Structure formats: structure tokens, C-alpha cells
Amino acid sequence: xxxIEVENLVKxxxxxxxxxxxMRGLNFTIEKGEFVSIMGPSGSGKSTLMQILGMLxxxxxxxxxxxxxxxxxxxxxxxxxxxxKKIGFVFQSFNLLPRTTVxxxxxxxxxxxxxxxxxxxxxKINKAxxxxxxSHRIQYLSNQLSGGEKQxxxxxxxxxxDPEVIFADEPTGNLDSKSGLAxxxxxxxxNDDGHTVILVTHETYTAQHAKRILNMKDGQIISDxxxxxxxxxxxxxxLLK
Amino acid sequence: MKLTxxxxxSYKNLMAAKFRSFLTILGIIIGIASxxxxxxxxxxxxxxxxxxxxxxxxxxxxxxxxxSDEKGPPASVLGIVTTTLKQSDLDAVLLKxxxxxxxxxSGYVSGIGTAKYKNNSRQNNFQGVSADFIDVEKNDLSSGRxxxxxxxxxxxxxxxxxxxxxxxxxxxxxxxxxxxxxxxxNFTVVGVLALxxxxxxxxxxxxxxxPLSTAQKILLGIDYLNFMRxxxxxxxxxxxxxxxxxxxxxxxxxxxxxxxDDFSVRDTAQALxxxxxxxxxxxxxxxxxxxxxxxxxxxxxxxIMLISVTQRIREVGLRKAVGxxxxxxxxxxxxxxxxxxxxxxxxxxxxxxLISLLAAVVINALGYEWEFLISFSSIxxxxxxxxxxxxxxxxxxxxxxxxxxxMEALRYE
Numbered sequence: 042x043x044x045i046e047v048e049n050l051v052k053x054x055x056x057x058x059x060x061x062x063x064m065r066g067l068n069f070t071i072e073k074g075e076f077v078s079i080m081g082p083s084g085s086g087k088s089t090l091m092q093i094l095g096m097l098x099x100x101x102x103x104x105x106x107x108x109x110x111x112x113x114x115x116x117x118x119x120x121x122x123x124x125x126k127k128i129g130f131v132f133q134s135f136n137l138l139p140r141t142t143v144x145x146x147x148x149x150x151x152x153x154x155x156x157x158x159x160x161x162x163x164x165k166i167n168k169a170x171x172x173x174x175x176s177h178r179i180q181y182l183s184n185q186l187s188g189g190e191k192q193x194x195x196x197x198x199x200x201x202x203d204p205e206v207i208f209a210d211e212p213t214g215n216l217d218s219k220s221g222l223a224x225x226x227x228x229x230x231x232n233d234d235g236h237t238v239i240l241v242t243h244e245t246y247t248a249q250h251a252k253r254i255l256n257m258k259d260g261q262i263i264s265d266x267x268x269x270x271x272x273x274x275x276x277x278x279x280l281l282k
Numbered sequence: 283m284k285l286t287x288x289x290x291x292s293y294k295n296l297m298a299a300k301f302r303s304f305l306t307i308l309g310i311i312i313g314i315a316s317x318x319x320x321x322x323x324x325x326x327x328x329x330x331x332x333x334x335x336x337x338x339x340x341x342x343x344x345x346x347x348x349x350s351d352e353k354g355p356p357a358s359v360l361g362i363v364t365t366t367l368k369q370s371d372l373d374a375v376l377l378k379x380x381x382x383x384x385x386x387x388s389g390y391v392s393g394i395g396t397a398k399y400k401n402n403s404r405q406n407n408f409q410g411v412s413a414d415f416i417d418v419e420k421n422d423l424s425s426g427r428x429x430x431x432x433x434x435x436x437x438x439x440x441x442x443x444x445x446x447x448x449x450x451x452x453x454x455x456x457x458x459x460x461x462x463x464x465x466x467x468n469f470t471v472v473g474v475l476a477l478x479x480x481x482x483x484x485x486x487x488x489x490x491x492x493p494l495s496t497a498q499k500i501l502l503g504i505d506y507l508n509f510m511r512x513x514x515x516x517x518x519x520x521x522x523x524x525x526x527x528x529x530x531x532x533x534x535x536x537x538x539x540x541x542x543d544d545f546s547v548r549d550t551a552q553a554l555x556x557x558x559x560x561x562x563x564x565x566x567x568x569x570x571x572x573x574x575x576x577x578x579x580x581x582x583x584x585x586i587m588l589i590s591v592t593q594r595i596r597e598v599g600l601r602k603a604v605g606x607x608x609x610x611x612x613x614x615x616x617x618x619x620x621x622x623x624x625x626x627x628x629x630x631x632x633x634x635x636l637i638s639l640l641a642a643v644v645i646n647a648l649g650y651e652w653e654f655l656i657s658f659s660s661i662x663x664x665x666x667x668x669x670x671x672x673x674x675x676x677x678x679x680x681x682x683x684x685x686x687x688x689m690e691a692l693r694y695e
Binding site for chain 2: 092095097098117118121122124125126130132136138139140141149150153154198
């Protein structure tokens with residue numbers, strides 16, 4: 042079943058009269074349950090693509106169909122609702138709220154889920170934190186955590202509303218290799234459990250943990266292929282560089 | 283979205299930058315406190331003035347020479363000498379058949395002269411009054427007696443001293459029976475009044491009282507009265523008594539049309555009304571000035587909220603990424619602004635009450651009957667005003683925060 046369909050997607054930024062084409066006509070589809078890496082050097086347009094796929098921004102021209110429906114037919118509030126229920130984000134710089142507990146950070150998306158206020162919130166949060174192995178730090182403040190722990194909490198926050206797809210933008214970029222490996226192991230586990238995962242990275246090594254790689258350059262996809270020797274982050278450090 | 287969450291968040295933000303938060307809140311504290319203080323001190327001052335005026339007696343009716351309209355002051359207050367009020371008017375008012383409710387009445391003339399006793403001398407205000415004076419005014423004698431009708435009509439050179447005048451002129455001596463001079467006329471002291479306390483208009487403790495006729499004929503050389511006061515048996519009868527007095531004096535002066543009146547009759551209720559109106563205007567005027575500082579405090583809130591929006595741009599981006607809508611963001615920042623101003627408002631109210639209380643204690647220690655008055659309504663209004671300032675000055679920063687694009691916010695370093 043198609044989760045994401047993109048047709049001739051173009052994004053042009055207009056900054057002080059200078060037009061920059063970040064995406065020049067992209068076409069691809071992503072099925073439910075896939076694990077896709079979007080790869081490319083900086084300036085290739087991969088972050089722009091993730092922002093549009095994550096509904097944080099709209100394309101200039103072209104169509105983006107999510108679960109078969111063009112996102113341009115949604116209002117801003119409806120996109121907020123979609124982001125809340127169907128999408129989870131993991132960022133390079135964690136973006137946890139400062140001076141706020143692990144529990145409260147994980148709870149954040151639930152606060153904006155107006156259809157299910159106060160329903161089984163505690164269970165959902167505990168489940169998400171257990172899935173990333175952070176149950177023992179539940180009352181810690183975000184600034185008392187190590188980088189790897191912060192990213193695991195960020196993943197729990199992305200997970201808590203049981204989204205269709207998780208977008209991870211350079212999730213290992215600010216981590217040491219051991220913590221990075223732990224994060225990749227969690228993402229692979231989530232994919233094994235049926236979540237669609239889309240990973241944006243510039244590292245071939247990290248990208249190879251996915252099942253499929255979209256290679257971008259200068260706003261275009263230059264290759265789209267399945268990963269032959271997929272890396273599996275399971276053991277303790279055996280895949281460390 | 284739960285309401286407790288933004289309150290908790292704003293509390294955390296306040297605590298994270300304690301000194302900056304304190305400075306921001308200080309603007310609101312000063313504004314609210316000054317409004318409370320001005321309102322409290324204004325109410326107490328009003329109370330004090332009213333108490334002094336009504337202390338003269340609520341069953342007194344004053345008759346002043348010269349016409350005046352109901353609301354304006356009589357001509358004599360403006361320093362215009364009118365000579366139309368005479369002793370014969372006073373006698374007529376006292377006749378039972380004319381004004382049945384009048385129980386006592388006194389005419390008043392006043393002047394100033396040098397009072398001398400041995401080596402002591404002082405510039406002294408004096409008043410010529412009728413023997414009824416002691417009945418009309420709520421004055422007590424501390425020693426001796428008041429002068430009589432006979433002494434009045436006989437131009438007796440006797441005097442009753444206000445307590446301060448007695449003290450300064452005679453120092454430790456008992457003045458009763460002693461002779462002193464006023465405007466080079468010798469007077470015998472027959473009585474001393476008890477200390478009454480200062481009234482802003484004329485202080486009875488500083489005066490020398492003498493028979494009306496003595497003052498008119500010997501000291502001043504006039505035959506008219508400055509004014510007279512009539513004591514009515516019961517405050518309820520004042521309206522009728524005022525009508526009777528007007529009729530009596532009109533008959534005396536052979537006036538047919540009330541518009542031609544050459545005198546005016548005032549009761550204390552009227553005077554109190556006038557004073558209340560004037561002091562109310564002053565009170566609200568001052569509170570209005572104090573409220574300007576609240577406006578300045580509000581601008582401070584707006585400034586700090588704008589800084590807060592810029593500092594937390596990534597937080598806003600993240601909240602939007604996980605599904606917060608524009609109105610969620612607006613609500614959060616508005617609640618923060620209202621939280622800050624409410625905290626400031628409550629601290630301001632507490633400070634305002636404490637300072638007003640302190641002022642009351644100090645002013646009481648200075649010997650005034652100063653009541654500590656805080657109206658519940660001023661506290662309610664102050665609380666609502668501070669919340670409204672939070673809403674008003676928080677709205678622009680909140681809308682600015684809501685308009686941040688999540689994409690740009692998350693990219694912001």
C-alpha cells in the first residue's frame with residue numbers, strides 16, 4: 042500500500058530576489074513499512090524534501106499525496122493534526138524542552154491531540170519510553186541526560202502517538218558511535234514492528250542501515266536502489282567504525 | 283491542551299531568568315501598588331475631611347450673607363464683604379413662631395489683632411459670637427464659664443480662650459479672672475475651651491472668643507454678621523427648618539421673590555455632598571496618573587515577551603512539528619504574559635496594602651484621625667487590570683510566535 046507518492050515535486054526558495062531551486066522535479070513512491078534513507082551531500086535538497094514530506098512546508102509545484110490524498114487540499118490546522126497523529130520527528134539536535142522531565146517531553150504530542158485528551162496517556166508514555174529503554178530515567182530533567190539518552194527520549198516522543206511514519210533527520214549526527222548505533226538499533230526495531238521509517242543522512246554507513254536508499258544531488262534523485270548488504274545494528278559494537 | 287501545562291512552563295521560564303523576570307514584574311508591581319496606595323490614601327483623606335466637616339454638627343444650618351446658586355460657593359467665601367445679615371435676623375430666627383425647630387443660634391464676626399499678657403504677645407484671630415455659641419458648636423469648656431446673653435448685650439469685655447491661645451499667652455498661669463489686652467482693649471478671661479483638634483478651615487484652639495456685640499462695636503466697628511449658625515432640634519427637620527429660616531429672613535429683608543435673596547442658607551449635608559464630589563474627582567485623577575505607570579509596565583511585559591519568543595523559537599518550531607496549532611501557541615504565550623502580570627499584580631496589591639497601612643500608622647502617630655481604608659473593589663479592579671494588561675501586551679508577541687514557520691524555527695540557531 043502506498044503511503045507516500047510524489048509527482049514532479051519542485052521547491053523554490055525566494056530570498057531577497059534570488060531564487061534557489063532546492064528540488065527540481067522529484068518522482069518516487071514509498072510503501073507502508075519501508076525503511077528508506079535519503080542520502081546526499083549538504084545542499085542536495087534532502088532536508089527540504091524531508092520538511093515537505095513531514096508537512097512542515099508545502100511544495101512550490103507538483104503533488105505530494107499522503108495516504109492517497111494531496112496535502113495541498115489540507116488547511117494548516119489539518120496539517121497540524123496530521124503531523125500530530127501520523128508523523129513522528131527525530132532531529133539531529135534532539136530539540137527537547139529544557140528544564141522539563143523525560144516524561145513531560147515524551148508527553149508533548151499528546152497535549153496537542155485534542156481527540157484523545159487524558160486517555161491512557163500514562164500508558165502510552167510508559168510504553169514509548171520502554172521501547173527506547175529509557176524507563177529508568179522517567180523523572181530526570183532533559184538537561185541531566187547524555188546525548189544518546191536525549192535522542193532516545195526524542196524517539197520516544199516521536200513514537201508516543203503511534204504514527205504511520207517516523208522522519209529522522211541526521212539522528213546520529215550529534216552522537217558518538219556507540220550511542221549512534223543504539224539509535225539505529227531502535228529505528229530498525231521500530232521498522233521491524235511495522236513503522237515506516239525515513240532517514241535523512243549524509244553518511245553512507247548510517248544510510249546502509251535502511252532497506253532502500255534515495256540518492257540526491259542538486260535537487261534531483263540520481264539513484265534509487267535497494268540496499269544489498271544491509272547493516273544490522275544488533276550486537277554490542279561489532280559494527281562500529 | 284491542558285491549562286496547567288502552560289502555567290507550569292511559564293513558571294519554569296520565569297524561574298530560569300530570575301533577575302530579568304523580577305525587573306519585568308517590577309513594572310507591574312509599582313503600577314498596581316501605586317494605584318492601590320493612591321486609592322487607599324485618597325479614601326482615607328476623604329474620610330478625614332468629611333469627619334471634620336460633619337464634626338461641626340450634622341444638625342447645623344449656616345446662613346451666609348449674599349446670594350448664591352445652589353452648587354457654587356456663597357459670595358462671602360470669595361472674600362466679598364456683604365453687610366446684609368444683621369443681629370435682628372438672628373433674633374427673628376430664634377423666635378419660636380418663626381422657626382419652631384431652632385433650638386439655638388449664634389452670629390459670628392471675626393477679626394485679627396495683637397493679644398498681650400505681661401511679656402507675651404501674639405497675633406491672634408478672634409471671633410465675636412453669641413452666648414448660644416457653646417450650645418451650637420460641639421465645644422466643651424475645660425475651665426471657667428462661657429459668657430452670657432447679658433454680657434453680650436452689655437458689651438462686656440470678657441473673653442473665652444481657645445486652649446492653645448490660653449497656653450501660649452498665660453503659659454503656666456491659670457488665666458481665669460486675669461486680664462489681657464486685644465487690640466489694646468482689656469478683656470477679662472472667664473473661661474478656657476477644651477482642646478478640640480485642628481480643622482483645616484479654622485482652628486478653634488487658636489482663637490479668642492468674645493461677646494458678639496463687644497467684637498462688633500468695640501473691636502471692629504461694624505453692625506453686620508459675617509454669618510450665623512442655627513442648631514436644629516433634629517437632623518430630620520433640617521429641610522423644614524431651612525425653609526422656615528429662608529422665609530423668616532426674607533420677611534425681615536422685605537424680599538418677595540426668592541430669586542432676589544440677599545443671603546444663602548446651607549446645611550452640612552449639602553456641604554458634605556460638595557466636599558465628597560470634589561475629593562472624588564481628586565482621588566480618581568490621582569489614580570489615573572498612577573495608572574500611567576501600569577501602561578509603562580505593560581510595555582515592559584511586551585518587550586520581555588518578544589525576547590522570550592525569539593529565544594524560544596526552536597521550542598515553538600518543535601511544538602508545531604508535533605502538532606500544535608496556531609491557537610495553541612497563542613494561548614501558551616498569552617497565559618505566560620497573564621501569569622507574569624498577575625503575579626506582579628498580586629505582589630503589587632500586597633505592597634500597596636502594606637504601604638497604605640504604614641502611612642496610616644505614621645499619620646495616626648502625627649495625631650490625625652486617619653482611618654486605614656482599602657476597598658475590596660480596588661483590589662478586584664487591580665487584579666483584573668493586571669490580567670488585562672497581560673492580555674493586551676501579550677497579544678502581539680503571542681501572535682508573532684504563532685506565525686513562526688516550524689521549518690524556519692527548527693533551522694534557527
